[in-house]
Amino acid sequence: MTRFVSLRLISLCVAVLAASAAAVVAEPIKIGEINSYTRLPAFTEPYRKGWQMALEEINAAGGVNGRKLDVIARDDAGKPGNAVKIAEELVSNDKVSLLFGTFFSHIGLAVADFAKQRKVLFVASEPLSDAIVWSKGNRYTFRLRPSTHMQAAMLAAEAAKLPATKWATIAPNYAYGKDAVKEFKAELKKLKPDVEFIEEQWPTLFKIDAGATVRALERAKPEAIYNVTFGGDLAKFVREGSLRGLFENRTVVSLLTGEPEYLLPLKGEVPVGWIVTGYPWQFIEDEVHRKFVDAYKAKFSEDPKMGSLVGYNSMLAIAAIVKKAGGTDTEAMLKAASGLTFDSPSGPITFRVADQQSTMGAWVGKTGLKDGSGVMTDWRYANGADYLPSAEEVKKLRPAN
Amino acid sequence: MSDAPFYFAQFLTGLASASSLFLVASGLSLIFGVTRIVNFAHGSFYMLGAFTAYSLVNALPSGIFGFWSSVFLSALLVGLIGAMFEFVVLRRIYRAPELFQLVATFALVLIIQDAALWIWGAEDLLGPRAPGLDGAIEIFGERIPEYDLALIVAGPAVLLAVWLFLHRSRWGTLIRAATEDREMAGALGVNQSLLFTAVFFLGSFLAGLGGALQVPREAASLLMDLNVIAEAFVVVVIGGMGSIVGAFLAAVLVAELNAFGILVLPKITIVLAFIVMAVVLIVRPWGLLGKPQAGQHGAGEPEQPLRPLAGLPLVAALIVVAALVLAPAIAGDFMLVLLTDFLVAALFAASLHFIMGPGGMISFGHAVFFGLGAYGAALLVKFAGAGMIVALAVAPLCAAAAGVVVGWFCVRLSGVYLAMLTLAVAQIVWSIAFQWQDVTGGDDGIVGVWPAQWAASKAAYYYVALVLCLGGIWLLHRFTHAPFGYGLRAGRDSSLRAESIGINVHAHQWMAFVIAGGLAGVAGSVFVFSKGSIFPDELAIPRSVDGLIMVLLGGIKMLFGPIAGAAAFTFLEDIVTRLSYWRAIFGGLILLIVLAAPDGVAGGFARLTTRWRGKALQAKP
Known part of the structure; x- marks a missing residue:
C-alpha cells in the first residue's frame, strides 16, 4: 500500500521535475567525490583546494555543455567500508553522474569495485596502486596520478646510470611499499643486470624504529639506497640516518620525496642530492602551469602542493570527459574517456585505451636546499607514457572483462 | 673485525x-x-x-x-x-x-x-x-x-x-x-x-x-596519538598493570627485541610486541611484575536480574521488528544500505555484549571474529567458487572455530589482562591477513564479493541481512535466558559459589566465546557481501573499539543496550561525517551522552520510563 502511494508520489515528482527541467534546461551536473579528508589532511586538503579551484574556473566559464558542475564531497574517515557506503549514497540518493577521488590504495580499490558493480564511472585521482588499473582493473575505472610502477620506473632509469651495484632498500611494510620495491628491482635489473640487492628493511608504516633500522642498513654497507618511506617515517629516517652517517658517500634514490608534501616538513634538514620524483612547482616555466600556480597562490595564499595539481587535473579530466561525451550517460562517458586527451598544467594528458591509466607524468630530479627549505634541482619532466608497459603487456596484466 | x-x-x-x-x-x-x-x-x-x-x-x-x-x-x-x-x-x-x-x-x-x-x-x-x-x-x-x-x-x-x-x-x-x-x-x-x-x-x-x-x-x-597508544598498552600489560618497574622492564624487553628482531626478520616489527604480550600473558597471567587484581567490591549499583521479554517491552520490540520488516516499502536504496550497516553493527555489538555483559569478560579484540567471518566468506567465494548462501553458512563456522581456540586461552585470564589477550590475538590475525598477500591480498584486500543475482537488489539483500542479524540477536537472547545463560551469569557474579554448586565456569565462558565468535562471524559475512570487498581494516583495533563503544554507550547491563548503542553510533556517525570538524562534534555528542546517561543509552531510557511509571503510579489516588 505504502509502496503504491510512494510510487505515485515519485512519478508525480518526476513529471513535475521533467516539466521544470524543460523550462530551465541548465540543470547542474552532479559529481560525487570521496576522500580521506580527516585521516590524512596534510595530503588531501591541498587536493581539495586543487579541484575546488578548477571547479570554480570551469563554472565561471559557463560550465560544460552549458551546464554547471556541482561536486558533492564527502569524508570516508579512512575506512573502505565507509567509502562504499558513501558511494552508494552519492549514486542512489544524490544521483551523481560519476565518482572521483580517494587517496589510500585500498579505498581506491574498494570504490573501483563498487563502480564496476553499480556501473558508474570512477576517476581514481590519487591512489598509486598498480592493481587499480592492472590486476584488479575494470572498464569503469580511470586513474589519473602516475602509478607506483611509473614512478619506480622513472627512478630506476636514473639509478641505472649510477656506478653503484650493491643496493639496499627501505620501504614501509604494506602494499604500496612492497610494490614500489618490487617494481624498482625489476626495472633496475632489466636496465642493469649486474645489480645486487643486499639488504631490505620493512619498518611498519608510521612506526619506524629509525635508529635500529638505520644501523641495520649501515651494517650491510650498500653502495646505494632506495627509499620508499614518507611522512613522519621519512623525517625520523633522515634525522637518524644523518646522525649516524648513513648517507655519507652513498647515493639515495627516493620515491615521491621531491613532492612538497614530503619535502617541506623536513625544513632545513632536507638531505641534498637524493634522486627523487616530485614536483618543482617554483621552477616550471610552462605558461599554463604558471597561470595555475599564480591563481592558486592568489586564491589560497599558500603554495601549491602535488595534491593541488592532482586535484586540479582531476577536475579538468572530468570536464573533458563530460564535454566529449556530450552528456552524462555512463556508456557515453566511458567511450569518451577511453583514449581522451586533454590539456593541463602538466601538459597534455591521455587516458590510455589499453589500461585506462593516464599519462600524467612526474618530475625527476635531485633534492636541494634554497633559503632553508627543500627544493628540487636538475629536474626534468618524465612523461608518464614513456614508463608504461605496451598494450600487449597490459593485456596479460589486466583481467578480460 | x-x-x-x-x-x-x-x-x-x-x-x-x-x-x-x-x-x-x-x-x-x-x-x-x-x-x-x-x-x-x-x-x-x-x-x-x-x-x-x-x-x-x-x-x-x-x-x-x-x-x-x-x-x-x-x-x-x-x-x-x-x-x-x-x-x-x-x-x-x-x-x-x-x-x-x-x-x-x-x-x-x-x-x-x-x-x-x-x-x-x-x-x-x-x-x-x-x-x-x-x-x-x-x-x-x-x-x-x-x-x-x-x-x-x-x-x-x-x-x-x-x-x-x-x-x-x-x-x-x-x-x-x-x-x-x-x-x-x-x-x-x-x-x-x-x-x-x-x-x-x-x-x-x-x-x-x-x-x-x-x-x-x-x-x-x-x-602520533593512535600510533603510540596500542604499543603503550602492550608495555603496561606486559609489565603488569600498575607496576612502574614492570613497565620499565617491559619497555626494555619490547624495544630490544625490536632492535635485534629487524636484523633477522625486518617485517616482524609489525606484530612483534603483540606476540610478546600474548606469550607473557599465557605464561604469567598478570604480566611480569603485576599482581592479581584485587576483587572489585561491586562499584556502582548492583546489577538487576535479567527478565525475559514480556509485556510492554515485548510489544516495543515487536513494533521495532515490524518497522524493520516494512522498511523497504518506504525507504530508498541508501536508507536500506544504512539499515543494513546498522543490522551488522547491532549483531556485532550484541555478540560482544554476550561475553561482556552476561559473560563478564571484556574483549578488546572482538574484530577478530568479525573479520574472520568476513574473510572466510570472501575466501570461499574467491578460491572455492562458493555461492553466497554457502559462504554465509560456512564462514561463521570459521569464526566459531577461532572462538574455540581464542576462548580456550582467554578464559584462563580475567579483567583487562583477558581483554588485552584478545587484542593480541586480533592483532596477530590482522598481521597475517595484512602480510599474506597470495591468499588474503594483503592490504589490497579481496574485492568483487557481491551478493548472488537474486539478492542483488538493495531490498533483497536487506532482507537477507535482516533475517540473519535478527536471527542472531534472537539466538543470543535465547542463550541468555537458557540454563546456559544462568550458569554464565552465576560464574560472572561469583565464580567461587558457581563452582561449588557444580557449574563448570570455565566451560561456560569458553562456550560463550564460541557462540559470540560464531555470531560475530555472521555479522562479518553479512558485511562483506554488503560492501563487495574486505580489507584488513575490519580485523584491526578501530573495529574492535567501535564495537566496544557501542556496547558501553548502549548500556552494558541491558540486553537491548548494544542494539541501542549500535543505532546511536551508526546513525550519528553517518550524520556528523557530513560536517567539517565532525570528529570534535561526534566526540562532544558522545561526552554528552556519557554525562547524561552514565548507564548507557538503554539504561537512561529505562530509568526515564521507570520514573515516568513511578509518577503515573503516584498520580493515582
Whole structure:
C-alpha cells in the first residue's frame, strides 16, 4: 500500500521535475567525490583546494555543455567500508553522474569495485596502486596520478646510470611499499643486470624504529639506497640516518620525496642530492602551469602542493570527459574517456585505451636546499607514457572483462 | 673485525627507544593502577605534549635553557589538561559500570584530534634538535647520537623519581594504597577525588613529557596519538598493570627485541610486541611484575536480574521488528544500505555484549571474529567458487572455530589482562591477513564479493541481512535466558559459589566465546557481501573499539543496550561525517551522552520510563 502511494508520489515528482527541467534546461551536473579528508589532511586538503579551484574556473566559464558542475564531497574517515557506503549514497540518493577521488590504495580499490558493480564511472585521482588499473582493473575505472610502477620506473632509469651495484632498500611494510620495491628491482635489473640487492628493511608504516633500522642498513654497507618511506617515517629516517652517517658517500634514490608534501616538513634538514620524483612547482616555466600556480597562490595564499595539481587535473579530466561525451550517460562517458586527451598544467594528458591509466607524468630530479627549505634541482619532466608497459603487456596484466 | 661493537651499539639504540616507550607507558600504568580507567586518550596527551613542545621551543629563546624549559612546561600543561578532564568529566561517572569511562576517553581522543588539527594545521612539524645534544659520539667505533644517550639516562631517571615519589612520600603511599585496594583506602578516610585528580595529573604529565622529549627525534604529527597508544598498552600489560618497574622492564624487553628482531626478520616489527604480550600473558597471567587484581567490591549499583521479554517491552520490540520488516516499502536504496550497516553493527555489538555483559569478560579484540567471518566468506567465494548462501553458512563456522581456540586461552585470564589477550590475538590475525598477500591480498584486500543475482537488489539483500542479524540477536537472547545463560551469569557474579554448586565456569565462558565468535562471524559475512570487498581494516583495533563503544554507550547491563548503542553510533556517525570538524562534534555528542546517561543509552531510557511509571503510579489516588 505504502509502496503504491510512494510510487505515485515519485512519478508525480518526476513529471513535475521533467516539466521544470524543460523550462530551465541548465540543470547542474552532479559529481560525487570521496576522500580521506580527516585521516590524512596534510595530503588531501591541498587536493581539495586543487579541484575546488578548477571547479570554480570551469563554472565561471559557463560550465560544460552549458551546464554547471556541482561536486558533492564527502569524508570516508579512512575506512573502505565507509567509502562504499558513501558511494552508494552519492549514486542512489544524490544521483551523481560519476565518482572521483580517494587517496589510500585500498579505498581506491574498494570504490573501483563498487563502480564496476553499480556501473558508474570512477576517476581514481590519487591512489598509486598498480592493481587499480592492472590486476584488479575494470572498464569503469580511470586513474589519473602516475602509478607506483611509473614512478619506480622513472627512478630506476636514473639509478641505472649510477656506478653503484650493491643496493639496499627501505620501504614501509604494506602494499604500496612492497610494490614500489618490487617494481624498482625489476626495472633496475632489466636496465642493469649486474645489480645486487643486499639488504631490505620493512619498518611498519608510521612506526619506524629509525635508529635500529638505520644501523641495520649501515651494517650491510650498500653502495646505494632506495627509499620508499614518507611522512613522519621519512623525517625520523633522515634525522637518524644523518646522525649516524648513513648517507655519507652513498647515493639515495627516493620515491615521491621531491613532492612538497614530503619535502617541506623536513625544513632545513632536507638531505641534498637524493634522486627523487616530485614536483618543482617554483621552477616550471610552462605558461599554463604558471597561470595555475599564480591563481592558486592568489586564491589560497599558500603554495601549491602535488595534491593541488592532482586535484586540479582531476577536475579538468572530468570536464573533458563530460564535454566529449556530450552528456552524462555512463556508456557515453566511458567511450569518451577511453583514449581522451586533454590539456593541463602538466601538459597534455591521455587516458590510455589499453589500461585506462593516464599519462600524467612526474618530475625527476635531485633534492636541494634554497633559503632553508627543500627544493628540487636538475629536474626534468618524465612523461608518464614513456614508463608504461605496451598494450600487449597490459593485456596479460589486466583481467578480460 | 668483531661484531661486538655493532651489537653493543644496537643494544644502546634499543635502550633509547625503550626510554621513549617507558615514558608513555608509565603514566598509563599509574592511571590504570589507581583509577582502573582504561585511558584511550593517553596517546592524545602524548601528541599534545609533542605539539606544545614544538610551539614552545620555537617561541622561547633557543638554547639549552629554552629547550628544556619548553619540555617541562609542555609536560606541565598536558598534566593540567589531564587533571581538568578528570575533574570535569570523569569525576561524574565513577559510579558507572566498569570500563564505561573508556567511552569518555574515546570521545576525548576524537576531540583532541580535531583540536590539534585546528591549532597546528595538517602538516607534520619538525622541531629543532636538542641544543648541545645534536651530534653523535663514537663508542667502539660506532656512532651513537648524543640525544639517544640522554634518553637512556632520562628513562631510568624518571623511573627513579616516580619510584621515590611512590615509596618515600605520603602522597605516594596513598596512591599505592589505592592501587592495592581502592575501597579500603577510601574507607580509611583518604580523599579519593583529590587522589584521582592528582594521579591523572601525574599520568598526563608523564605522557606530555614523553611526547615533548620526542621532538628532537621525530616530527610532531596528527598520527602520533593512535600510533603510540596500542604499543603503550602492550608495555603496561606486559609489565603488569600498575607496576612502574614492570613497565620499565617491559619497555626494555619490547624495544630490544625490536632492535635485534629487524636484523633477522625486518617485517616482524609489525606484530612483534603483540606476540610478546600474548606469550607473557599465557605464561604469567598478570604480566611480569603485576599482581592479581584485587576483587572489585561491586562499584556502582548492583546489577538487576535479567527478565525475559514480556509485556510492554515485548510489544516495543515487536513494533521495532515490524518497522524493520516494512522498511523497504518506504525507504530508498541508501536508507536500506544504512539499515543494513546498522543490522551488522547491532549483531556485532550484541555478540560482544554476550561475553561482556552476561559473560563478564571484556574483549578488546572482538574484530577478530568479525573479520574472520568476513574473510572466510570472501575466501570461499574467491578460491572455492562458493555461492553466497554457502559462504554465509560456512564462514561463521570459521569464526566459531577461532572462538574455540581464542576462548580456550582467554578464559584462563580475567579483567583487562583477558581483554588485552584478545587484542593480541586480533592483532596477530590482522598481521597475517595484512602480510599474506597470495591468499588474503594483503592490504589490497579481496574485492568483487557481491551478493548472488537474486539478492542483488538493495531490498533483497536487506532482507537477507535482516533475517540473519535478527536471527542472531534472537539466538543470543535465547542463550541468555537458557540454563546456559544462568550458569554464565552465576560464574560472572561469583565464580567461587558457581563452582561449588557444580557449574563448570570455565566451560561456560569458553562456550560463550564460541557462540559470540560464531555470531560475530555472521555479522562479518553479512558485511562483506554488503560492501563487495574486505580489507584488513575490519580485523584491526578501530573495529574492535567501535564495537566496544557501542556496547558501553548502549548500556552494558541491558540486553537491548548494544542494539541501542549500535543505532546511536551508526546513525550519528553517518550524520556528523557530513560536517567539517565532525570528529570534535561526534566526540562532544558522545561526552554528552556519557554525562547524561552514565548507564548507557538503554539504561537512561529505562530509568526515564521507570520514573515516568513511578509518577503515573503516584498520580493515582
